[in-house]
Amino acid sequence: MPELRVGERSLTVEPACNLLDALLAGGVAVPYSCRAGSCHACLVRCLRGEPLDAKPGALDGERREQGWRLACQCRIVDDLQIEVFDPLRDGRPARIDSCDWLSPNVLRLRLVPQQTLRYRAGQHLVLWTEGGVARPYSLASLPGEDPWLEFHLDCRQSGAFSDAARNFRPGDSLRLGELRGGALHYDPDWQARPLWLLAAGTGLAPLFGILREALRQDHQGDIRVVHLAQDPTEHYLAEPLAALADSHPQLQVEQPSAAQLPAALAGLRLVSRKTLALLCGHPHSVETFARRLYLAGIPRNQVFADLFLPHA
Template identity: 30%
Template sequence: MPNILYAGQTYTCEGQSVLDCLTAQGISIPSSCRAGSCQTCLMCAVSGTLPELSQRGLKPTLVVQHYFKACSCYPETDLEVQLPNTALGKFDAQVVSLDALNDEIIGVRLRPISPFPYQAGQFINLYQNDSTARCYSLASVPSIDDTLHLHVRRVPNGVVSNWIADQLKVGDTVAISAASGDCFYVAGQAAPNMLLIGTGSGLAPLYGIVRDALQQGHQGDISLYHGSTQVSGLYLVEALRNLAQAHPNFHYTPCVSDETPPADYRHGMVLDVVLKDLPDLKGYRVFLCGNPNMVKAAQQEAFFAGASLRDIFADPF
């Protein structure tokens, strides 16, 4: 009889789903359809083998992180499970460098002191102290970069971003959370075209995902659009132009909305420029990050333009 380990307790699962087993013990697990469709009862396996049925229909990024539907999971062997995003441990990391990427965005490089598994495009929490932390996306790629790269925008009156900008020094040790998030490149799907849209420091995860995809030999087109109100709000422009020169299937389009930019930039809101260039997004994998209004509008427009919702990945920050 397989056992389920949850929150330090062991429960015997007798021909039941994980959901039924845990709720029968009075444990509250969110659920709705209880038939494998709605994904309200998503849980995450820490160890053990998940039956195929329990992951059917999930986004590939959730599958590789061992997420499963508790209502459809009839375990055949012991399983250790948790609710998503609980029990994320803390790691110590050393500040390796702090560099201005433009007037308001600082590139922070951190070297974790212990092994730190992550996917390019996921995010971490950076702790100022035990009770104050902010989320930052990872712009680095595990197989390319030996440090973690963050793009920190100095937010007016922002507690953590101003602490990073004004007080953090090379050599300091900071605490970070484990990486999480399902906005990343999944290997083994080299064919589909990819569209990535970011504003401001929302470029960070996209820069990681693009380089990860290229490193893994992605065959389809990869189109990155980065938007800002001013030319001065963009960054990594030269690095991205060079990357596009080196990879014929990578296309980089910097967009500026509020001033008339030089000829090698596009003028307009980033989403408008995208829809003009790529009116048909059927079959595309779409990654969105940055201003929440842009992300929300882009999610809907990409869906209307033919992208499947399963293939749209969004981080609204």
């Protein structure tokens, strides 16, 4: 039976058991969210031994060389000694610049990191509270233009991080964890092509950053933004989007509610086979978008999606 060591703790585990499950069963506090190798909340570092990793490509080469692994994707096949990610030791400090409610359920969080963070529109970060609660959130800010890192937090449902976020105040400290690439980005080679951005809920956050990146790079093709919300009060970026549309004639913005979505999607008519589509939000909404785009004739390799997976 393999032995799993975490600090001074020693656990005897079943062969080939999942590392995250073994840690949780042994009383080791490891944050996790998606269990799919996407959010990077469950980072651990291997000090001795090597687990069987189902997604070795989920981390970059430098991180892997340092021994970091995603616990949810690893199985224990031999004796293993690890240490869990410690935000005080391994995270990057940041200060809350502001936190404002953009709608009844969406909290805008702006952070100023202690050290400059290089990122691109569409990426996401794991945020850590001072109490050790971690959750990944997409960046809505635009690098090189916004002096802060901006996140849009969906606080509609109760959760460890969203409950803590309701009590955030300017000046509070947070820690920044792993910066993740994600499938969403803006490529300068797309400049002349039609661009469709379809978001559900706070899936609008990364697409808002990408939209502004496209406009900053003087995107010449038509841009269509569709933001799905449960009701009109949750179209939380209605004014900024309207202002962008007023100053950029190639930009069209639609903001359907759930009841209006079928009609809005039916109105998506393909003008060019070169159209690109970026989708973000809850898996069910993204799948609904993707089905309509397929029927509209957009090739699958021109559709890019990032799913906001529910907490496992």
